[in-house]
Amino acid sequence: MKxxxxxxxxxxxxxxxxxICHFIRNHSQPVIGFATGSTPxxxxxxxxxxxxxxxxxxxQVKAFNLDEYVGLTPSHPRSFASAMKNELxxxxxxxxxxxxALDGSKEDMIQECQRYESLIDANPIxxxxxxxxxxxxxxxxxxxxxxxxxxxxVDLHQESIESSLDYGFDHIEDVxxxxxxxxxxxxxxxxxxxxxAKGEKxxxxxxxxxxxxxxxxxxxxxxxxxxxxxxxxxxxxASQL
Ligand code: GLP
Numbered sequence: 001m002k003x004x005x006x007x008x009x010x011x012x013x014x015x016x017x018x019x020i021c022h023f024i025r026n027h028s029q030p031v032i033g034f035a036t037g038s039t040p041x042x043x044x045x046x047x048x049x050x051x052x053x054x055x056x057x058x059x060q061v062k063a064f065n066l067d068e069y070v071g072l073t074p075s076h077p078r079s080f081a082s083a084m085k086n087e088l089x090x091x092x093x094x095x096x097x098x099x100x101a102l103d104g105s106k107e108d109m110i111q112e113c114q115r116y117e118s119l120i121d122a123n124p125i126x127x128x129x130x131x132x133x134x135x136x137x138x139x140x141x142x143x144x145x146x147x148x149x150x151x152x153x154v155d156l157h158q159e160s161i162e163s164s165l166d167y168g169f170d171h172i173e174d175v176x177x178x179x180x181x182x183x184x185x186x187x188x189x190x191x192x193x194x195x196x197a198k199g200e201k202x203x204x205x206x207x208x209x210x211x212x213x214x215x216x217x218x219x220x221x222x223x224x225x226x227x228x229x230x231x232x233x234x235x236x237x238a239s240q241l
Contacts, residue, residue: 001224003210003231005238009042009198012232016194017046019230020127021056031062033128033182034088035139036080038166039196040129044088051092058094062123065101066130066139066187070153070178073105078168102151102180109180113151120151120186128190132197132205135159136218140181143217149183184222193229195220197237206233207240 006012020043024030034040050056065084068074074081081101089099100119106112130138135157141149142157156164156179164175187193197206209220210231223229233241 001210001226001229001231003233003238003241005233005235005241007235009234012196012198012234013042013046016040016129016196016232017043017050019194020129021047021050023127024056024058024061027060027126029060029062031064031123031126033064033066033125033187033190034084035066035129035131036083036087036167037131037133039131039198041087043129043196047088048091058092061094062098063089063094063100064120064123064125064182065099066128067179067181068102068104069176070104070109070180071176074101074103076105078174079104083167102182104176104178104180109153113153113180116182117151117186120182120189125190127192127194128187130187130193130195130220130223132195132202132209132220133160134163134201134205136205136208136220138184138187138220138222140179141184141187141219143219145184145216145219147214147216147219147222148185148188150185151180151182153178153180184216184219188222188226191228193223193226195223195229195231196233197231198234200236200239202237203240206231206237210241 072079214221
């Protein structure tokens with residue numbers, strides 16, 4: 001595991017942004033896994049700036065989103081599919097047919113999970129961007145999720161429901177109580193993971209993720225077992241290391 005600590009958030013964003021742009025420029029069909037949440041937004045701005053400056057093109061990129069709310073259509077303004085569109089995809093030249101996501105509004109969610117897992121197997125993810133949730137989750141793998149799990153529906157923990165208020169929901173009652181997510185096993189199939197964390201509130205979590213026991217009680221600890229992972233932290237997120 002490589003751990004990088006950056007003096008300023010913008011340096012972290014530029015490092016991860018340029019790392020992935022470099023990869024995209026040098027591969028004919030790059031497959032990138034995208035995360036929602038506030039942490040990667042600076043990286044997405046870096047992508048947009050570099051696309052606008054004609055320093056990178058996303059035309060050959062295949063994208064896979066990590067997770068979604070159950071019960072929201074992809075076009076719902078609070079869906080993670082909409083968030084990715086608004087924050088990144090609608091501002092770059094990625095082809096719509098290359099954007100892949102779990103659809104939380106499907107009648108048969110088991111079938112939807114199997115469809116997505118097979119699609120990822122057919123298009124192995126080269127670089128997966130990850131953040132860490134306030135209960136240690138990755139994607140929407142809440143504590144207790146199997147470490148080798150495939151895509152599945154989850155009951156969101158209260159902490160995750162409350163954190164969703166940061167993503168534009170006006171009332172807690174509006175937040176879906178279930179999510180659908182790439183499993184920990186799905187995430188571990190990516191060839192490389194880039195885990196990002198920022199801010200004091202993530203410092204304890206980062207310490208446990210890197211040095212704690214690898215356990216399904218703290219899903220992000222699984223990254224210790226991945227052969228190719230870069231953890232990118234700002235100073236405050238690294239303050240407990
Ligand atoms: C959310 C998402 C995750 C995200 C994490 C951290 O609930 N399901 O994919 O990585 O929690 O979010 P943030 O970056 O806003 O702290």
